[in-house]
Amino acid sequence: MRDELCNSCDDDGDGAVDEGLSGLSCTMANGCGGVSVCASGASTCAWTAGSTKACDWCGPSGRSVCGQDGSVGPCQPVSPSREVECNRCDDNKDGIPDGATGNAESCNGQDDDCDGAIDEGSSGIEGDVCQVDVAQACCEPTTCQAQGKNCGALADGCGGTLNCGTCPSGQSCGAGGVANVCACTPIPQATACNGKCGLVPNGCNGSWNCGGCAGTQTCGGGGTPNVCGCTALPQSTVCAGKNCGTVSDGCAGSYSCGGSCSGANTCGGGGTPNVCGCAVYEDACDGRECGTASNGCGGTVNCGSCSGGAYCRAGVCTGGSEPMKSEQRR
Numbered sequence: 001m002r003d004e005l006c007n008s009c010d011d012d013g014d015g016a017v018d019e020g021l022s023g024l025s026c027t028m029a030n031g032c033g034g035v036s037v038c039a040s041g042a043s044t045c046a047w048t049a050g051s052t053k054a055c056d057w058c059g060p061s062g063r064s065v066c067g068q069d070g071s072v073g074p075c076q077p078v079s080p081s082r083e084v085e086c087n088r089c090d091d092n093k094d095g096i097p098d099g100a101t102g103n104a105e106s107c108n109g110q111d112d113d114c115d116g117a118i119d120e121g122s123s124g125i126e127g128d129v130c131q132v133d134v135a136q137a138c139c140e141p142t143t144c145q146a147q148g149k150n151c152g153a154l155a156d157g158c159g160g161t162l163n164c165g166t167c168p169s170g171q172s173c174g175a176g177g178v179a180n181v182c183a184c185t186p187i188p189q190a191t192a193c194n195g196k197c198g199l200v201p202n203g204c205n206g207s208w209n210c211g212g213c214a215g216t217q218t219c220g221g222g223g224t225p226n227v228c229g230c231t232a233l234p235q236s237t238v239c240a241g242k243n244c245g246t247v248s249d250g251c252a253g254s255y256s257c258g259g260s261c262s263g264a265n266t267c268g269g270g271g272t273p274n275v276c277g278c279a280v281y282e283d284a285c286d287g288r289e290c291g292t293a294s295n296g297c298g299g300t301v302n303c304g305s306c307s308g309g310a311y312c313r314a315g316v317c318t319g320g321s322e323p324m325k326s327e328q329r330r
Contacts, residue, residue, distance in 0.1 A: 006038035032066030049146055068145060149180035170203070196226045216251050242274035264297045288315030 002011045006021050024036045026045035032053045034045040051066040055075035065073040107119055141156035144164035151173035154162045167173050167182035176183025184204035192200050193210035197219040202208050213219055213228035222229015230251035238247045239257035244267035246254040261267055261276035270277015278297035285293055285303035290312035292300040306317035 006041050006043050008038070028066075028070075030066065030070055030072055032064075032072065144180075147180075151182045152180045154180050197228050198226050200226050239274075244268075244276050245274045247274055290317050291315050 004011045018038050021043040022036050022038045026034050026036045028034045028045045032051045035048045036043050037046045047068045052063040055062045055064045062075040064075050139158035141158045144162050149164045151164050151167050154164050156162045171182040172185040175185045186202040186204045189208045192208050196210040199207045217228040217230045232249040232251045235255040242257040244258040246256050264278045265276040280295040280297050284295050284301040288303040290304045290306050295301050306312050310317040310319045
């Protein structure tokens with residue numbers, strides 16, 4: 001069985017994680033009470049809210065408040081509101097130790113002179129009622145740290161106000177939805193998306209969707225991230241195999257792939273776009289029975305010959321018998 005390690009794993013297989021290494025009471029190097037935690041693979045004693053340290057206040061009865069930064073506050077009595085016992089200590093911090101020589105008994109419900117009697121001889125008038133002082137509970141103000149706050153103004157619980165400080169650049173107080181806690185302030189969407197497309201950072205580990213692009217443009221298509229654009233195809237690519245007319249460059253523009261076609265040729269006339277060509281007449285010999293006719297592309301078509309002594313005149317056999325026709329050539 002393996003020993004348990006500080007690694008958030010159940011090393012010894014007993015169903016518990018990091019047991020005996022975290023969550024236990026411990027004493028820090030400054031003598032303050034803490035709780036054990038696993039950090040960087042090792043168990044260490046960490047500060048916890050309300051941590052104190054025993055100290056001598058006229059005897060081992062005082063406590064010092066420990067700060068998260070490792071500081072140790074001044075020693076304070078456990079019961080600072082009144083003289084709690086005849087121990088010759090100034091328990092209530094009034095500048096007069098109890099039981100010291102010369103402490104006169106006063107009408108306060110305490111044994112001021114530590115002779116075992118309370119308020120004895122405090123009144124020289126018969127029937128005088130000794131009014132007992134009522135101890136007032138002392139309000140202990142809270143701290144920003146104790147409440148997990150780090151910015152803005154906060155009530156201290158005793159009628160006062162705490163100033164918990166300001167937030168660093170890029171953060172604002174309460175921006176994360178928790179009052180008096182600094183959090184990242186996102187860049188407004190209108191600002192972050194100005195002139196942009198697609199997803200852009202919001203400055204707080206999130207993003208804004210700035211939308212898409214119109215027409216032939218794509219987001220980043222022009223070479224600039226998050227900006228709508230289009231990169232035109234090279235002219236040599238789009239005009240390859242073409243010799244006339246204009247061809248789209250792929251970005252709402254166009255290239256000229258050549259000038260006018262010569263002769264009877266027209267751009268695309270042969271059936272192939274942007275290529276000079278000519279479509280010959282398929283009906284060039286219609287109405288003719290002999291001779292030749294133009295094919296419409298600078299050539300001729302043989303429409304047949306006459307027989308039996310007839311001769312061809314304007315495409316018609318004159319005299320003799322019916323003409324013998326031949327196949328058209330294109």
